[in-house]
Amino acid sequence: MAKVVIVGAGVMGSALTIPLADNGHEINLWGTKYDQEVMRSIRKTRTHPRLGLALPGGLHLFALDELAHSVEEREIILLGVASGGIKSVMEMLGPFLKPGMVIVNVAKGLEEMGDGEIITIPQVIARALPQQLRSHIPVVAIGGPSKAREVAQRVLTSVVFASSSVRAAQHCRKIFTTPRYTVQVTSDVIGVEVGAALKNGYAIALGMCDGLKKREGVETMNNTKSTFFAQAAQEIALLSRMLGGRSATVMGLAGVGDLYVTSAEGRNITLGELIGSGLPAFQALEEMRKRRETVEGYPAIGIGYRLARKLEDSGKLRMNQLPLLKALWSILYQDKPAHEILFSLRLMA
Amino acid sequence: MAKVVIVGAGVMGSALTIPLADNGHEINLWGTKYDQEVMRSIRKTRTHPRLGLALPGGLHLFALDELAHSVEEREIILLGVASGGIKSVMEMLGPFLKPGMVIVNVAKGLEEMGDGEIITIPQVIARALPQQLRSHIPVVAIGGPSKAREVAQRVLTSVVFASSSVRAAQHCRKIFTTPRYTVQVTSDVIGVEVGAALKNGYAIALGMCDGLKKREGVETMNNTKSTFFAQAAQEIALLSRMLGGRSATVMGLAGVGDLYVTSAEGRNITLGELIGSGLPAFQALEEMRKRRETVEGYPAIGIGYRLARKLEDSGKLRMNQLPLLKALWSILYQDKPAHEILFSLRLMA
Numbered sequence: 001m002a003k004v005v006i007v008g009a010g011v012m013g014s015a016l017t018i019p020l021a022d023n024g025h026e027i028n029l030w031g032t033k034y035d036q037e038v039m040r041s042i043r044k045t046r047t048h049p050r051l052g053l054a055l056p057g058g059l060h061l062f063a064l065d066e067l068a069h070s071v072e073e074r075e076i077i078l079l080g081v082a083s084g085g086i087k088s089v090m091e092m093l094g095p096f097l098k099p100g101m102v103i104v105n106v107a108k109g110l111e112e113m114g115d116g117e118i119i120t121i122p123q124v125i126a127r128a129l130p131q132q133l134r135s136h137i138p139v140v141a142i143g144g145p146s147k148a149r150e151v152a153q154r155v156l157t158s159v160v161f162a163s164s165s166v167r168a169a170q171h172c173r174k175i176f177t178t179p180r181y182t183v184q185v186t187s188d189v190i191g192v193e194v195g196a197a198l199k200n201g202y203a204i205a206l207g208m209c210d211g212l213k214k215r216e217g218v219e220t221m222n223n224t225k226s227t228f229f230a231q232a233a234q235e236i237a238l239l240s241r242m243l244g245g246r247s248a249t250v251m252g253l254a255g256v257g258d259l260y261v262t263s264a265e266g267r268n269i270t271l272g273e274l275i276g277s278g279l280p281a282f283q284a285l286e287e288m289r290k291r292r293e294t295v296e297g298y299p300a301i302g303i304g305y306r307l308a309r310k311l312e313d314s315g316k317l318r319m320n321q322l323p324l325l326k327a328l329w330s331i332l333y334q335d336k337p338a339h340e341i342l343f344s345l346r347l348m349a
Numbered sequence: 350m351a352k353v354v355i356v357g358a359g360v361m362g363s364a365l366t367i368p369l370a371d372n373g374h375e376i377n378l379w380g381t382k383y384d385q386e387v388m389r390s391i392r393k394t395r396t397h398p399r400l401g402l403a404l405p406g407g408l409h410l411f412a413l414d415e416l417a418h419s420v421e422e423r424e425i426i427l428l429g430v431a432s433g434g435i436k437s438v439m440e441m442l443g444p445f446l447k448p449g450m451v452i453v454n455v456a457k458g459l460e461e462m463g464d465g466e467i468i469t470i471p472q473v474i475a476r477a478l479p480q481q482l483r484s485h486i487p488v489v490a491i492g493g494p495s496k497a498r499e500v501a502q503r504v505l506t507s508v509v510f511a512s513s514s515v516r517a518a519q520h521c522r523k524i525f526t527t528p529r530y531t532v533q534v535t536s537d538v539i540g541v542e543v544g545a546a547l548k549n550g551y552a553i554a555l556g557m558c559d560g561l562k563k564r565e566g567v568e569t570m571n572n573t574k575s576t577f578f579a580q581a582a583q584e585i586a587l588l589s590r591m592l593g594g595r596s597a598t599v600m601g602l603a604g605v606g607d608l609y610v611t612s613a614e615g616r617n618i619t620l621g622e623l624i625g626s627g628l629p630a631f632q633a634l635e636e637m638r639k640r641r642e643t644v645e646g647y648p649a650i651g652i653g654y655r656l657a658r659k660l661e662d663s664g665k666l667r668m669n670q671l672p673l674l675k676a677l678w679s680i681l682y683q684d685k686p687a688h689e690i691l692f693s694l695r696l697m698a
Binding site: 218230265 | 493494495496498499500502504505506507528529531533562565567569570571572573574575576578579582583586596599600601602604605606607609610613614691692693696
């Protein structure tokens with residue numbers, strides 16, 4: 001039995017209480033200041049309001065001022081906050097961290113620093129660790145296709161634990177693996193994070209097909225969707241390779257697997273559909289804001305594009321090797337009409 | 350302007366009249382004895398009954414006894430017959446073929462010979478050519494995600510022309526390419542054909558999720574589908590590599606692209622859904638036969654499994670590197686219950 005604290009009561013951290021409880025681990029749950037309504041609801045009904053599902057009975061719930069207490073003697077710190085909240089939560093956590101603890105992280109992707117440097121979320125976490133602990137607390141990132149609600153419903157899910165410390169990732173695999181939540185281990189953190197970030201952006205192109213088909217008066221555009229899917233996989237593989245990731249990762253759960261699950265449904269798809277049906281991007285984004293839905297794929301295309309430009313500047317690739325990224329950028333950031341851009345796309349021959 | 354004859358009035362050959370006519374080529378269409386009702390309907394209404402769409406006006410239609418006449422002076426023979434009909438049609442065509450002609454083929458995949466040898470469809474065609482013409486008539490195979498109906502509706506489609514003669518493939522690319530039908534060229538015939546054959550089989554696993562979710566009482570099983578999608582890509586890549594294909598092909602249109610389009614809808618998905626919801630395979634196959642629907646993925650799993658066993662016998666791989674293929678084989682050919690087999694699947698770590 002392991003002692004785990006989940007820091008942040010978002011949907012994914014909370015959903016992971018299910019495999020952890022199925023394995024009999026002792027689980028503390030602490031919510032950030034943004035999670036307090038969720039925590040009240042869990043306290044009262046045992047149900048996570050955004051998951052719409054009951055959490056395990058044995059969960060220990062901690063109040064906002066009890067972070068120190070919740071982290072005490074924990075071997076696993078499961079960081080369940082959104083990427084934007086990681087820095088501030090890491091600052092709060094700092095004083096309570098001890099050598100031997102492992103941080104497991106659910107937020108995925110790339111972050112852009114103030115100076116324009118682009119780093120992975122695990123790097124954000126590692127940099128936020130107290131200096132003297134940096135080589136003593138490994139960070140394990142969860143990649144691969146996992147919708148939180150399905151994890152909580154024990155739908156068969158396979159994920160990737162990525163860490164520069166393969167030993168830490170293997171240890172975590174033992175703790176998290178159940179018959180319905182299976183874990184592969186990789187050291188390719190870059191490949192996993194590049195895939196995780198960009199798949200959200202490329203999924204917008206698949207959503208655009210759902211909008212375009214109405215415009216074109218056809219029932220299906222599966223040929224086009226499949227073209228964009230394959231192109232996205234190739235462009236993610238290229239970018240990942242240029243940054244030091246491995247192609248094999250893109251061929252697996254954290255690449256095409258994650259792209260597939262993201263294409264099935266979600267906010268990226270909805271944004272794409274609005275744009276494909278004829279709205280300029282700024283209007284479609286305004287519509288999503290009204291619905292209070294943040295679309296991860298939008299900033300992902302911005303970061304991906306700037307990353308690609310940097311790689312081009314350093315002579316590592318040419319932008320015309322990434323025609324779909326370029327197309328998405330000009331639709332999303334220059335309000336170009338989706339049908340004009342996508343139907344004149346020149347893919348690699 | 351090129352002179353083209355389409356041999357066989359199936360849905361894909363007929364759909365390709367659209368890009369060919371858009372490019373102003375002269376098109377003959379000859380139907381096999383099985384196509385005569387279709388030919389009558391086209392003659393009468395210009396509409397292909399199975400496509401439900403009008404074919405180009407300038408099409409020259411030929412009667413069953415006019416094969417010789419239809420092939421005269423053609424530089425492109427577009428073979429539009431199903432894989433099972435290729436040998437007999439090639440025998441009929443033999444006397445009319447001339448050096449300089451190119452055969453473009455739409456049927457995809459692998460065929461098992463009487464002696465157990467497994468070869469690609471382009472090999473079947475090449476072997477059926479008159480001896481003296483074998484090095485004078487190149488065979489170009491069309492791979493990648495293309496549903497015939499969408500091709501005929503000018504939905505943006507991207508395909509792969511694969512040939513050991515890259516020059517012939519490039520020549521055909523010029524003839525077929527339109528703004529809505531784009532063509533990439535590759536020499537990796539093995540990679541394209543292995544992907545084309547096996548994607549049908551692996552799509553059955555994705556269909557099974559649609560059946561299993563009812564059984565499990567959940568609305569979606571996208572995590573599981575994505576797991577199987579990624580696993581299928583990896584297993585196709587492994588098999589293809591062992592036979593001399595390239596991994597990059599699996600990452601492209603003819604691999605994940607084709608797998609994606611096949612997973613969207615179709616008979617393989619329907620068969621999978623029937624089995625996933627609880628029917629043993631033999632009953633589900635009986636049900637499909639009643640509906641007069643042949644399921645390409647079923648024999649594909651049989652051939653794929655026997656191919657893998659041969660590769661294992663020669664020490665090139667181990668069957669447990671292909672857990673999803675093994676699982677599908679035991680569900681489809683040994684009537685094992687899908688939920689038991691799939692939920693206890695051990696994927697590669």
